[in-house]
Amino acid sequence: MYNVNLQLLPPDELALRIAKVQHEMLAQQLDAVLLCDNANLFYLTGRVFCGFIYINVDGSIHYFVRRPSILLGDNVHHISRPDEIASLLPACSAIGLEVDTMPYSRVDRLLGLFPGATLGNASKALRAARAVKTPLEIHLMEESGIRQTAVYDKIPELYREGMTDIEFQIEIERELRLQGCLGQFRVTGPDLEIFMGNILTGENAYYQSPYDFAMGGAGMHPSLPVGANGTLIRPNMPVMVDANGNFNGYMTDMTRCYIAGTPSDIAYKALRLSNDICERIAEMAVPGARTADLYNEAVAMANAAGLGEYFMGYRHHAGFVGHGLGISINEVPVLAPRSREVLVANNAIAVEPKFVIPGTGAVGVENTYIVGETGAARRLTNANDDFGQLA
C-alpha cells in the first residue's frame, strides 16, 4: 500500500476555483461552506472521496476524509464520523450546506455541528462557481469532445441490417467504453435517471419521458422509462443518437442522426434547420446575451420554417433548447423562456434544437460550446453533422 496526495489540482487551478467559491460566499454572506456532494468534491480536488471539504470565506480549505485512508496532504484530516469535524473548525454564524442535493436528514445533522449558525445555500454558490469554466476545465471538455467525436464518426460501421434500436445502442456503448468512456452519466439531483444515453427511432420518439429531457422514448422497462424500446431500425427512418461523452469526469453532449437509406424531405429540412439553429445560437452566445433570447430565437427560426409544431417534441414540448454542463450533465445556465440568466465568458452550454415529426420520428443535432470573450461560441463536438449513412 502507498499514500497519495489528496489534492490533484495544480495550485494555481485550485486558487482560481477557491476564488470563485469565495466570491459567491461573499455575495451570500456565508462564513464558510461544508461540502460533500461528489461532483463538488471532484471540482475542488480532482478526485472523488468519502468525506467533506470545508472552505472558510478567508479562502482557507480543510479536507475531512473517511475513505480511502491513503489520501494525505496539507489540511487533510482523517475522521470516522462527521461529528469529529466540529472540534477542528472555528465557530461560524452562517454556514453554507448543499441544500439542493443533500438529503434533509444529513443537512439537519451537519447543521447541528455549527451551534447557532444560520443555514445558507452552498449548492447555489457551487453551481454559480462551476458554471464558469477554468482553462483546465475547458481543456478537459475539449478532450472529451474530441474522443466523443471519434466514436460518433465510427457509429455507421457499428450498424448491421435488421438491428433494433437497443441492439445498435449496445454496440455504441461498447465502442464508447473501448475508447475510454467512463460510462457514468453524472446528473445533479435525485430525479433524472439515465444509463449511457438514448437512441431513438420511429414512433418511440413520440413517447414522453418522465425526465426533463428534450426527447423521450418508452425505454426497455417501466423502471427506467426513457430511450430505446426495441424498435426495429427500418430503411429511410432516422435514428437519433445522444450518447455519453464522459471521458475524464467532464462531459460533452452531442447528438447526431443516422439513416439506412434516404431521409424524407421534411427530415432533411429539419436536420438542416437544427444545424442552422445551433450555428445561430452559437453566434448569439456572447457575454451579456440573455439565455431567454437564445431560446426565443430558436423558436422563431423553427416557426419561420414551418416546423414549430415539431420543435422540442410533438404535442409535448420540452421547455428549453439548451443547458449548462461540465461535471454534471444538468448545470446552469439553462436556455429557457423564463430564464433570467445572462451568459458570461467560459460558460459551457449544450444546444439541442430537436424535432419530433409524425411519420418520421426524432431529428436534430446537439452540440457543446464554450462561450468566448468575443465572437461566436466555440464548438467542441465536431462529428459529421449531416445524416450518417448506415450501410
Next chain:
Amino acid sequence: MYNVNLQLLPPDELALRIAKVQHEMLAQQLDAVLLCDNANLFYLTGRVFCGFIYINVDGSIHYFVRRPSILLGDNVHHISRPDEIASLLPACSAIGLEVDTMPYSRVDRLLGLFPGATLGNASKALRAARAVKTPLEIHLMEESGIRQTAVYDKIPELYREGMTDIEFQIEIERELRLQGCLGQFRVTGPDLEIFMGNILTGENAYYQSPYDFAMGGAGMHPSLPVGANGTLIRPNMPVMVDANGNFNGYMTDMTRCYIAGTPSDIAYKALRLSNDICERIAEMAVPGARTADLYNEAVAMANAAGLGEYFMGYRHHAGFVGHGLGISINEVPVLAPRSREVLVANNAIAVEPKFVIPGTGAVGVENTYIVGETGAARRLTNANDDFGQLA
C-alpha cells in the same frame, strides 16, 4: 398518442404494499406520507414517473403526475407545480417525507404545503416496508437471478488472452445488455456511484474505494475511483466479477471468480471458505436471527481458517458481510457487527464473504437469498461457484 393506466401493479399486490406502508405509518404516528423518490414510486406503481404519491394512513392513495401526461387512472391528478397538491389534500398534523433521500430544499418546500404539520420520516417507513418482499417481488428477483446466472455461466467464453480487466469488463457489460440487463445500478442516497459493476484482478484489489463496498479498486479515473484500472489479466491470477443484475427493476447481486490457469492453494482455500460461509449464513438466516450474529459467524469462520487477516479487505476491512437489496442495491437489513436488525421471512439479502490476499488479489463469491418461513434461506444466484476457467 395513447393513454395508459398509471398503476401497473395488480390490485392485490398494491393492497399488500399499501398495508405494509400503513403499518409503518401507524408505528410512526403519521397521518400521511408524500413520496417522490423514483425507487418508492416504482415500488408503489410498477413504474417511474415524474410526480408524487400521497398515502393517507387510512390506506387511500393519490397520484400527482407532472410527466408523462399519458398516465391516467383512479385518483390520478395532473399537476404543473408541486404547490397544486395542497388544495387537493386534507389538512394533516404529521406528514412523512423522504428526509433520507430528498434534498433539504425540496423537503422544506413540500413541508410548506402542510401548514402546522410536523415532519416525519417517510424514508424509514418505506425502507421498512420494502425490506420484506412480496410474492411478486420475489418472483421478479428470481427472474433477475436466472438471467444474471445465464450471463455469468457464459463469462469464460468472453475472455481472450492478453485482455486487461477493463477490456474483459466491457465484453461482460455487452453480454449483460444483450441478455436484457437494463444497465442502471440503482442505489439509495447521493454517495455511492458505480457504473455496471466491478472486475478486480491483481494488486488493484488492495486499493480502498471511497464507497461503502466490500472490495475496492482504483478505477479508470479519479472521478469514479472504483473497480477495474486497466490491469493485465495474468495467468494463475484470480479475476473477481461483481456485475449488474438488474433485468426488471429488481436486482440480484452475484460475485464469481475466474482464472486463466490454476489458483494458488490459498486462493483455492479462500474460495471454498467463501462458499462455505455463504452456505452457513444461509442456514442461519431464519426468521428471528440477529444479523449481527450472522456477521460474527462469518468472521469466526474466517479466523478459524486462518484467513481473518484477509477477510473483507486487507488492512482496511469493510464493516459488513451482506446487505439487503431489491429495487436498490443498498437496502436493509445490513449484516454488520453493530446492527440490531432481526431477520423476518421474505427479507432479500446478498451475502458476500470476500478475501483480499497479498500476492493473489481478490477472491470470494456473493449470492442473493430470500429468507424463508423455516429452513435455510433460498439462493437466487446459481452460477458455477468454483473458479470459472478462462481459456
